[in-house]
Structures are given as structure tokens and as C-alpha cells.
């Protein structure tokens with residue numbers, strides 16, 4: 805169940821794509837929190853939420869910026885029209901059912 809008290813205050817949703825699938829997520833929140841908004845079944849662990857475990861690695865591209873960035877979804881603030889290009893095996897495990905339902909091709913997560 806989604807704990808809305810865990811979110812930073814937001815007044816609107818912003819558009820992002822995750823592996824090519826469009827989602828609307830709350831502004832002013834880090835991507836890991838946005839992933840919980842998309843998939844309420846993502847548990848609060850195994851995430852450390854402070855940059856130590858690196859279980860939430862992603863690569864992403866910002867709107868109007870062709871450069872691909874690497875980061876940790878607990879540390880990267882969402883922005884309008886952000887594209888999430890790759891997600892870690894742990895994130896894949898939780899997001900794959902939703903992404904597959906929306907037509908994304910998902911590689912089987914490996915244990916890391």
C-alpha cells in the first residue's frame with residue numbers, strides 16, 4: 805500500500821518514460837519514490853535511500869539533453885520529460901510486471 809506521507813509535497817504530476825513507457829509521477833520527488841508511485845508493491849527495502857547500497861542504479865537522459873547520465877534513483881530528482889533508459893536488476897524485479905503490461909520489453913533480472 806502506498807504511503808503518501810513518504811512523498812515530498814507536490815502539486816502536479818510530471819511526465820517521464822521508463823524503458824520507453826510513459827508515466828505521470830509526482831514532481832519534487834526522487835525517482836525511487838516515483839517508482840513507488842508507479843508500482844506501489846515496491847517495498848521500502850532493500851533500499852538504503854542514502855546512496856550506499858547502489859541497488860537502484862539507473863541511466864537516464866534529461867529533456868533537451870542528449871547526454872546519458874548514470875545515477876542512483878534515490879538521489880536523482882525527477883524532472884519533466886526525463887527518460888529512464890536502464891534500471892537495476894532490483895528495480896527490474898519490481899517494475900517489470902507494470903512495464904511488461906504497458907508493452908515494454910524487459911530483460912530477465914539477474915541477481916546482483
Ligand code: FES
Pocket residue numbers: 850851852853854855856857858859860876877878879
Ligand atoms: S537506495 Fe541504496 S543507493 Fe539508492
